[in-house]
Amino acid sequence: MATKRVLIVGGGLAGLAATMKLAELGIDVDLMSLVPVKRSHSVCAQGGINSVNDLTRQQGDDEWLHFDDTVYGGDFLQHQPPVKEMAYWGPKIIDLMDRLGVTFNRTPEGMLDRRRFGGTLFKRTAFAGATTGQQLLYALDEQVRRWEAAGKVKKYEYWDFLGPILDDNGICRGAVAQDLVSMEIRSFPADAVVVGSGGPGLIYGRSTMSMACTGSAASRCFQSGGKYSNGEFIQVHPTAIPGADKLRLMSESARGEGGRVWVPRTPQDPREAVTIPEGERFYFLEDRYPKYKNLVPRDIATREIFDICVNEGLSVEKDRQCVYLDLTHIPRQELDRKLGGILGIYEKFQGVDPRTTPMKIFPAVHYSMGGLWVDYERSSTGGLVVGSPKNHITNVPNLYAIGECDYQYHGANRLGANSLLSCIFSGLIVAPGLENLLKGAKQAAAELPSSLFERSRKQHQSRHDALLKRSGGGENPYLIHQELGDVMTKVATVVRRNDQLQEALGKVSDLYARAKKCSLSDTGTWTNQNVVFTKALLDMFPLALTILKGALQRDECRGAHFKPDFAFGSLTATEPAERRRQAEAWCDRFEANNAKWLKSTVAQWTGDEVEITYEEVDTSLIPPRPRLYGLVGADDIEKVWNQRSAARETAQNGNGSTAPAKLAGAH
Amino acid sequence: MADSHHNPNASHSARSFEVRILRQDGPGQPSYWERHRVEYEPEMNVISVLQRIAAKAITADGKHVAPVAWDCNCLEEVCGACTMVINGQVRQSCSALVDRLLEDRPGEIELAPMAKFPVVRDLVVDRARLFRALTKVKAWVPVDGYYDVGPGPRVSPATQEQSYPLSECMSCGCCLDACPQYLKVEVERLEGESAADFEARANNEFDRSFVGAHAISQAMLFNSHPTGATSAGPRLDALMAEGGIQVCGNAQNCVAVCPKNIPLTTSIGRAGRATTIHQLKKWFGA
Numbered sequence: 001m002a003t004k005r006v007l008i009v010g011g012g013l014a015g016l017a018a019t020m021k022l023a024e025l026g027i028d029v030d031l032m033s034l035v036p037v038k039r040s041h042s043v044c045a046q047g048g049i050n051s052v053n054d055l056t057r058q059q060g061d062d063e064w065l066h067f068d069d070t071v072y073g074g075d076f077l078q079h080q081p082p083v084k085e086m087a088y089w090g091p092k093i094i095d096l097m098d099r100l101g102v103t104f105n106r107t108p109e110g111m112l113d114r115r116r117f118g119g120t121l122f123k124r125t126a127f128a129g130a131t132t133g134q135q136l137l138y139a140l141d142e143q144v145r146r147w148e149a150a151g152k153v154k155k156y157e158y159w160d161f162l163g164p165i166l167d168d169n170g171i172c173r174g175a176v177a178q179d180l181v182s183m184e185i186r187s188f189p190a191d192a193v194v195v196g197s198g199g200p201g202l203i204y205g206r207s208t209m210s211m212a213c214t215g216s217a218a219s220r221c222f223q224s225g226g227k228y229s230n231g232e233f234i235q236v237h238p239t240a241i242p243g244a245d246k247l248r249l250m251s252e253s254a255r256g257e258g259g260r261v262w263v264p265r266t267p268q269d270p271r272e273a274v275t276i277p278e279g280e281r282f283y284f285l286e287d288r289y290p291k292y293k294n295l296v297p298r299d300i301a302t303r304e305i306f307d308i309c310v311n312e313g314l315s316v317e318k319d320r321q322c323v324y325l326d327l328t329h330i331p332r333q334e335l336d337r338k339l340g341g342i343l344g345i346y347e348k349f350q351g352v353d354p355r356t357t358p359m360k361i362f363p364a365v366h367y368s369m370g371g372l373w374v375d376y377e378r379s380s381t382g383g384l385v386v387g388s389p390k391n392h393i394t395n396v397p398n399l400y401a402i403g404e405c406d407y408q409y410h411g412a413n414r415l416g417a418n419s420l421l422s423c424i425f426s427g428l429i430v431a432p433g434l435e436n437l438l439k440g441a442k443q444a445a446a447e448l449p450s451s452l453f454e455r456s457r458k459q460h461q462s463r464h465d466a467l468l469k470r471s472g473g474g475e476n477p478y479l480i481h482q483e484l485g486d487v488m489t490k491v492a493t494v495v496r497r498n499d500q501l502q503e504a505l506g507k508v509s510d511l512y513a514r515a516k517k518c519s520l521s522d523t524g525t526w527t528n529q530n531v532v533f534t535k536a537l538l539d540m541f542p543l544a545l546t547i548l549k550g551a552l553q554r555d556e557c558r559g560a561h562f563k564p565d566f567a568f569g570s571l572t573a574t575e576p577a578e579r580r581r582q583a584e585a586w587c588d589r590f591e592a593n594n595a596k597w598l599k600s601t602v603a604q605w606t607g608d609e610v611e612i613t614y615e616e617v618d619t620s621l622i623p624p625r626p627r628l629y630g631l632v633g634a635d636d637i638e639k640v641w642n643q644r645s646a647a648r649e650t651a652q653n654g655n656g657s658t659a660p661a662k663l664a665g666a667h
Numbered sequence: 668m669a670d671s672h673h674n675p676n677a678s679h680s681a682r683s684f685e686v687r688i689l690r691q692d693g694p695g696q697p698s699y700w701e702r703h704r705v706e707y708e709p710e711m712n713v714i715s716v717l718q719r720i721a722a723k724a725i726t727a728d729g730k731h732v733a734p735v736a737w738d739c740n741c742l743e744e745v746c747g748a749c750t751m752v753i754n755g756q757v758r759q760s761c762s763a764l765v766d767r768l769l770e771d772r773p774g775e776i777e778l779a780p781m782a783k784f785p786v787v788r789d790l791v792v793d794r795a796r797l798f799r800a801l802t803k804v805k806a807w808v809p810v811d812g813y814y815d816v817g818p819g820p821r822v823s824p825a826t827q828e829q830s831y832p833l834s835e836c837m838s839c840g841c842c843l844d845a846c847p848q849y850l851k852v853e854v855e856r857l858e859g860e861s862a863a864d865f866e867a868r869a870n871n872e873f874d875r876s877f878v879g880a881h882a883i884s885q886a887m888l889f890n891s892h893p894t895g896a897t898s899a900g901p902r903l904d905a906l907m908a909e910g911g912i913q914v915c916g917n918a919q920n921c922v923a924v925c926p927k928n929i930p931l932t933t934s935i936g937r938a939g940r941a942t943t944i945h946q947l948k949k950w951f952g953a
Contacts (some may be wrong), residue, residue, distance in 0.1 A: 098819035
C-alpha cells in the first residue's frame with residue numbers, strides 16, 4: 001500500500017504543533033503555507049500563554065478554574081468538553097514548550113515568571129518578553145525543521161490552498177493548491193487535510209492581523225460544504241496603534257504589567273499628558289470595574305474605550321479617537337525586560353517613547369472566535385477522548401480544522417493569552433485522532449483513481465485562466481477590498497444595530513457582484529500577486545455575509561456581540577424590595593434569553609447565499625450564569641441567581657441526578 | 668475604529684513624491700528602473716506606498732504596468748518578510764516611515780530587492796538558502812519527544828536575558844545582505860530536472876557557501892541551552908566545515924544593520940572560540 005499522508009494547510013502555531021506531533025507518531029506530513037512558516041501570523045501574538053501553575057495552585061487556582069474563567073469570559077457559548085480538556089493540558093503544554101527551548105522570562109530562582117491577563121484574578125500567563133507568540137512559533141518551527149531534515153515533513157511554502165478535493169461520496173481526499181511563484185496548479189492526494197489557516201481579519205480591511213489572514217482557506221472549505229460557526233463573534237482588541245496600512249496590536253500585557261488606561265477629565269485637554277495632575281485624570285476602567293480594574297475581559301474594555309470617546313466625548317484628541325495607555329509610572333528597566341518588544345513597536349511606528357509619554361491607543365479588529373464548525377468526542381469525565389478521529393473534524397469527512405480558524409474554544413469572547421494555548425492544544429490533540437483515522441482507512445488516497453484529482457485540478461485551473469483572460473476596464477480589486485473593509489468595520493465591530501446590518505448585507509452583496517467583475521492589472525503567469533489577491537478577495541464575501549447575517553439574526557448581547565437595543569442594563573431601584581424585584585426580573589429575562597440564544601450559529605453556503613441554523617451548546621459541566629462584570633446591582637443579581645441555582649441543585653439531587661456543578665467566583 | 672483617522676499634525680507638506688523601483692520580471696531577466704508618483708498621506712510607510720502603487724499600477728509617465736510584486740506579512744517588524752533595500756539600506760519596508768525617508772532624501776524614495784538573494788520578481792527574493800543554513804547548524808533543541816515528561820531545565824534570568832535577544836532573530840536576512848563575505852548563489856532549475864533533484868542540488872550549493880551571521884548566532888543560542896548543548900559538537904563541526912565561520916571577514920556590517928539589535932558579532936566571537944577549542948579537543952582526542 002502507498003504511504004498515507006496528512007496535508008496541513010497553514011504553518012502557524014496550530015499547524016506546526018500538528019505537524020510535529022504527527023511526525024513523532026510516524027506519519028508523513030505535507031505542510032503548506034502562503035508564507036515561509038516562520039513568518040506566520042502567530043509571530044504577532046505578544047502577551048503570553050495561560051496555564052495553571054504551582055504558584056497559582058497554592059492561591060486556590062486549579063485547572064477547573066481556568067476552564068471556568070474561559071467559559072465565563074466566553075459567555076458560555078462554547079461546548080465545554082474541549083475547553084475543559086484544554087485547561088487540563090495547559091500546564092503540560094507550557095512544560096513542553098519550555099523543554100523545546102522557548103526563552104520564557106524567569107524568576108530570580110530560574111522558574112518561569114508569570115503575569116496576569118484579563119478575565120482572571122490569577123497570574124497564569126507565562127511569557128517571553130512581549131514576543132511570546134514569536135518565541136513559541138520559532139520553537140515549533142525548529143522542531144518541524146528537524147523533522148524536515150529527517151524526511152518526515154515536506155514543506156510547500158508560498159503555496160495557496162485552493163480547496164479540498166471531495167470524492168463522489170463527499171469525502172475529502174486531498175486538496176488543490178497553487179504555487180505562488182510559478183503559478184502551477186496541482187493536486188495533493190491526502191488521507192486527511194487539516195486546515196489551520198488562522199483568522200479572516202482582512203475582511204475588515206485593516207486589523208491587527210497579518211496580510212496572509214484573508215480567511216480564504218476557511219472560506220474555500222465553507223464553499224465546499226464545510227459549516228462555519230459563530231462567525232459574528234469577532235473580537236475587537238481594546239488597545240491598538242492606528243496606522244495607514246495596519247492597526248498594530250498593543251498587547252494586553254501592557255495592562256498586565258500595570259499599565260493604566262485614562263483620559264483627561266477636561267475633554268481634549270491641550271496639556272502634555274504627563275503634566276496633567278492625577279486629580280484631573282479619569283481612570284475610567286479602574287473606576288467602573290474596581291475588582292478587575294484595567295484587566296476586564298476584552299469585549300468590555302473595548303466597549304468602555306469606544307464609549308468614552310464616541311458617546312462621552314472624552315477622546316484625547318479632537319480629530320481622532322484615542323485614549324491614553326500609560327506605563328510611565330513603571331521603572332524603565334522593568335519595562336524593557338518585560339515589554340521591550342511591544343514598546344519598541346510603538347516607538348518605531350509612532351516615533352514616541354512610551355516609557356516617558358503615555359501611548360495613544362484605540363480598539364481594532366483582532367481575532368475571530370468563530371470559524372469552521374468542528375466536532376469532538378466527549379469522554380466519560382467530560383473532557384475529550386484522546387485519539388478519537390472525531391476531534392476537530394469538520395462536517396466533511398477527513399477534513400479537519402484547528403487553531404483560530406476553528407470555532408471551538410472561545411465562545412462569544414476570547415480571554416487574553418488563551419489563543420496561543422488553544423492553537424497549540426488543537427494541533428497536539430488532532431494528531432492522535434488522525435493516527436487512528438489513518439489506521440482505519442482501507443486505502444491510501446494516493447491509490448485512488450487519478451481522474452478524481454485531475455477533475456478538481458482542472459476546475460481550479462479553469463477558474464484561474466478565466467480570471468486572467470477577463471477583459472480590462474472592470475472593477476479594481478484593491479478598491480473593492482477597501483470598501484468591504486469600511487462597511488464591515490462600521491457595522492460589525494463594537495456596536496451592532498439591525499438597521500445598519502440589514503443595509504450592510506445589501507451593500508456587501510452588491511460589492512460581491514462587482515468583485516466578480518474585477519479585471520486584473522497583471523495577467524502574467526509568474527508570481528502574479530494580483531490574481532492571487534483577487535481570488536482571496538472573492539472568497540472574503542461568503543464569510544463577510546456569514547458574519548453580517550449571523551449578527552443581524554442574533555438579537556441579544558453576548559460577549560463580543562453587542563446590540564444596545566437588546567442590552568439588559570443595570571438595576572435602578574434603591575429601595576431593597578424593589579431592587580430585589582428588579583433582580584428577579586433581570587434573572588427571569590436572562591434565563592429566557594439563554595433559552596432562546598445560548599446556541600451556536602451554524603452557517604452553510606448554498607452557492608450564492610448563507611443559510612443559518614442553530615445548535616445547542618454542551619453546558620453540562622458548568623451551568624451558565626450571568627456575566628456581571630461591573631454591572632450596577634451585580635451583587636443583588638448574583639444573590640438571586642445563586643438562590644435559584646441552589647434550588648435547582650437540590651431539586652436535581654433529589655431526583656438522583658448528577659453531582660452539582662461547581663460555581664466559581666463570578667464578576 | 669482606529670483606522671479611520673488622520674493625523675492633523677503631519678509635519679510633511681509635500682503633495683506627492685517619486686518612488687523609483689528596481690524591477691525584474693523573473694529570474695535571469697534584466698532588471699530596470701521604473702518611476703511611480705505617489706500622493707503623500709500622513710503616517711505612510713513603504714508598505715502603504717507599495718499598496719497605493721499596486722492599486723493604481725500606472726507609472727509616473729502614465730504607462731499601465733503590472734503591479735510591483737513584493738513580500739510582506741505582519742507589518743510590525745516581527746515576521747521578516749518585507750525586507751528590501753530602501754534608499755540604499757537593507758531593512759524592513761513596514762518600519763520604513765515615509766516622513767523619515769523624505770527627511771533624509773526629499774521628494775524621492777528608492778526601492779530595490781535584496782542584493783544577495785536571487786530575485787523571484789521585482790522586490791521578491793528567494794531566501795531558501797537562509798533557512799537551509801538553520802538546518803545545517805541544527806538550530807533546534809533535540810528533545811526526546813512531545814509527550815508530557817515534566818518541565819524543562821531551570822534557567823537563570825541571566826541566561827534567559829542572553830538567549831532571548833538571539834531568539835528574536837526573524838530570519839529576515841539583513842545581516843547577510845550587508846555582509847561582504849556573503850555572495851549571491853543562484854541555482855537555476857535545469858530542463859527536465861525534478862523538483863526534488865533541483866532542491867537537493869541547490870541545498871548542496873548552499874551548504875558549500877557561507878552560512879552567515881544569523882546561523883552562527885543560532886548555533887550559539889542552541890549550544891547555550893542545557894538540552895541543546897547535547898548537539899554542540901555537530902553544530903561546531905558544521906561551523907568548521909566549508910562555508911563555515913572561517914569565511915567571516917569581521918567587517919561587522921551584520922550587527923550594524925540587524926533590525927533587532929542582535930549581538931551578532933558577540934555570537935561570532937563566541938563561535939570562534941568554541942570552534943577553536945573544539946578543534947583542539949579533536950586533535951588531542953579529548
